[in-house]
Amino acid sequence: MTHLTNDELFDRARRAIPGGVNSPVRAFGSVGGTPRFLVSARGPYVTDAEGREYVDLVAGWGPAILGHADPRVVEAVQDAAGRGLSFGASTPAETELAELVEQRVGPVERLRLVSTGTEATMSAIRLARGFTGRDLLVKFAGHYHGHSDGLLAEAGSGLATFALPGSAGVPAEIAALTLVIPYNDLDAVRAVFAEHGDRIAAVIVEAAAANMGVVPPLPGFNRALVELAHAHGALVISDEVLTGFRVSAAGWWGLEAPFEAAAYTPDLMTFGKVIGGGMPVAALGGRADILDRLAPLGPVYQAGTLSGNPVAVAAGVATLRAADASVYARLDEASVIVADAVSAALAAEGVAHAVQHAGSLFSFLFGESVAGGARDYATVQRQESWRYPPFFHAMLDAGVSLPPSVFEAWFVTAAHDDAAIARIVDALPAAARAAAAA
Ligand code: PMP
Numbered sequence: 343m344t345h346l347t348n349d350e351l352f353d354r355a356r357r358a359i360p361g362g363v364n365s366p367v368r369a370f371g372s373v374g375g376t377p378r379f380l381v382s383a384r385g386p387y388v389t390d391a392e393g394r395e396y397v398d399l400v401a402g403w404g405p406a407i408l409g410h411a412d413p414r415v416v417e418a419v420q421d422a423a424g425r426g427l428s429f430g431a432s433t434p435a436e437t438e439l440a441e442l443v444e445q446r447v448g449p450v451e452r453l454r455l456v457s458t459g460t461e462a463t464m465s466a467i468r469l470a471r472g473f474t475g476r477d478l479l480v481k482f483a484g485h486y487h488g489h490s491d492g493l494l495a496e497a498g499s500g501l502a503t504f505a506l507p508g509s510a511g512v513p514a515e516i517a518a519l520t521l522v523i524p525y526n527d528l529d530a531v532r533a534v535f536a537e538h539g540d541r542i543a544a545v546i547v548e549a550a551a552a553n554m555g556v557v558p559p560l561p562g563f564n565r566a567l568v569e570l571a572h573a574h575g576a577l578v579i580s581d582e583v584l585t586g587f588r589v590s591a592a593g594w595w596g597l598e599a600p601f602e603a604a605a606y607t608p609d610l611m612t613f614g615k616v617i618g619g620g621m622p623v624a625a626l627g628g629r630a631d632i633l634d635r636l637a638p639l640g641p642v643y644q645a646g647t648l649s650g651n652p653v654a655v656a657a658g659v660a661t662l663r664a665a666d667a668s669v670y671a672r673l674d675e676a677s678v679i680v681a682d683a684v685s686a687a688l689a690a691e692g693v694a695h696a697v698q699h700a701g702s703l704f705s706f707l708f709g710e711s712v713a714g715g716a717r718d719y720a721t722v723q724r725q726e727s728w729r730y731p732p733f734f735h736a737m738l739d740a741g742v743s744l745p746p747s748v749f750e751a752w753f754v755t756a757a758h759d760d761a762a763i764a765r766i767v768d769a770l771p772a773a774a775r776a777a778a779a780a
Pocket of ligand 1: 458459486487553581583615
């Protein structure tokens, strides 16, 4: 255990690591102040290097649906680690994880494991291009699919926070293969297909957008998207890295599948976060005839030394097995209680806002001009985002850790019990006053 303060740790980190962080949003760039250096996490709580405990509404950016360090997951990891950390060879558990996913998510007939969401979407795009023999990719403004070349144009997440148009280091020729259109806008989809239809390999879409804050698809949007793409011989890659196994046992797809008017079958799907239970596992899955184009069966190359790592897969299997109906019921319940409490606190201070929900994911938009909610990135960006930093810091001072950007979803876990929620609720009035005064 270190005896350094967060400030001292951040100074030291900045001398050793670019910006002191290994992923940009962690640097508190949009909220200011010193990031907390965490040393442990249990249930709904995280603890920093100064020994302060916070109720956590980040949940590792999604994976910790059961709560941090769930004993069933930790035990599975310890057991697997005791049998060897990495084999670079096939294991029985990899197949078990693939089967668990295929049983839950109808469109997934085959699954290839990778280590990060970025790898999953990157490989899915290569596969879509290899399968269709086309080069162009359509993505939606504000959607984030990881940091591979070609996917950073008008992406959300850290890029939304820092308002960068893309990234240096991406060749213009590569960026030009990505066409960016507004979300939830079927006319824009029709227009892009009318103009480039026979050159489009795939449309990649967050199943429900949650990297520009939460922006759910309009009812039937995903279904119409698949129909339009298929009419032009293009594939749809539904990115469930964030929503998969979090908003339901079958992800966002599982929420829409029961309704005929909304049910859709993407060709490819990508997963991350919950599928690894907090360890580096991600995956691409979908139609068998497409997935079987991957090496060694087909000509599309994809590989990984640590793919299907036995310790990581053990965490994923234990998490998916433990995530039963009661877990999803609690996530839904806790998310509604927290979102309603935040909304009530803001309303009590006269702060105009909207609550955006996608299953148990939620976030807030600040300001009169967005109080009716947002369907796309342009609207999200019109909010009074300056009200969030003082709100965030008031919560942090009171022992509640929120996502350090207004453009991120809030995450609850099934371990957010009444005591944890009470601490959140107690912190809200002061935070709402800070937002009102901003
Ligand atoms: N797709 C989506 C929808 C995501 O939310 C993320 C990460 N937040 C990614 C892809 C990239 O995943 P990773 O950070 O594991 O590379």
